[in-house]
Amino acid sequence: MNVDKELFAAFAFHAGLMVVKTLGMSFLTARQRFAKNNFISREDGKTRPAAKIGTGVDEDVERVRRAHQNDIENIFPFLTLGFLYLFTNPALSTATTVFRLFSGARILHSVVYLWEIPQPSRALAFFAGMGANLYMGYKILSTFMSAM
Amino acid sequence: MNVDKELFAAFAFHAGLMVVKTLGMSFLTARQRFAKNNFISREDGKTRPAAKIGTGVDEDVERVRRAHQNDIENIFPFLTLGFLYLFTNPALSTATTVFRLFSGARILHSVVYLWEIPQPSRALAFFAGMGANLYMGYKILSTFMSAM
């Protein structure tokens, strides 16, 4: 199994970027937890008598958690789809475009979600990323169909 | 590191299928959200005065979300385990059987969950997928134990 060096590099960059972006959501959640004094487990509030403990308590905290979960549901699939897509013999320019579209759409999705920009902004960013994922999924399934 | 072409193709097909299947859960959730008028963020309900906003509100919506989360907990591990398993020198027929078993079990798991087919159906589908994952995990750990 061999993959073109430039093709692999394009995937490695965008996959790395998307993982680091997803990890960043933990820090944004933590920032809201301290700002709103809402922590997730009772031991976190031991030295903070006024802290609210639990999930579903503070909308600003929950909003970041929902954006994080949406990354899990869309970016983690991309990490596998993007890698397998490399083996479907795509043109470098096509692959780079798909990866850039996905990265751009997912960064936009978080910006729109966290700044509460009115719909259909979030839906559009979601579907741009989903479209890139489904396109790669289609290429993978049609390429490897005979190995079912 | 080299992997047999047919072995890789079998993994690529089943991994692609499982990722696309997981992505599909988003559409099933959206379908229930519109059917039950229950959306996740307040900006989604701006033009729908009767919409219920939030999680944990509608059982039919939550059921799809639980099935989706169960895919995340089991299919995402498969994507890595299946790939590393390729490097443990399995017979093609064994690997194909394990991948097919996993794919079948996880599709069944969603059908059983969403149609609310009585237990122990869901438990059995869950354990079939989990068994395939743990089998591959065991092969990987025993093959690469010396690199601990």
Added chain:
Amino acid sequence: MNVDKELFAAFAFHAGLMVVKTLGMSFLTARQRFAKNNFISREDGKTRPAAKIGTGVDEDVERVRRAHQNDIENIFPFLTLGFLYLFTNPALSTATTVFRLFSGARILHSVVYLWEIPQPSRALAFFAGMGANLYMGYKILSTFMSAM
């Protein structure tokens, strides 16, 4: 794209270990569900008239689920970061140290979370794992930056 055999083996072992560890959280959740008679879907309680159904009901069940979710948020990123990191030409000894640090930190994170060991234990275990992930992310992005 070629990777040193020993480097790959080190990744394969630790990635396999971390996935199996994450899968194990399902069994720990199930154990608490039976111990506290709290199940997730109504069909699970058909033959248990006293069962409590739903999420957010029992703190001991929810604690395992939060630890599981934290694994999803940190270990799944590691699976991709660790793999791409292999292509950044790291020294075997450095890579092994990073993988061991990550594995150790994440096992510790679960122990600390489930046994409710006082903070900042959980925060420290979290940041050790996050640090390993971000280090690999930095190496990947700087190596493949030109393929943006």
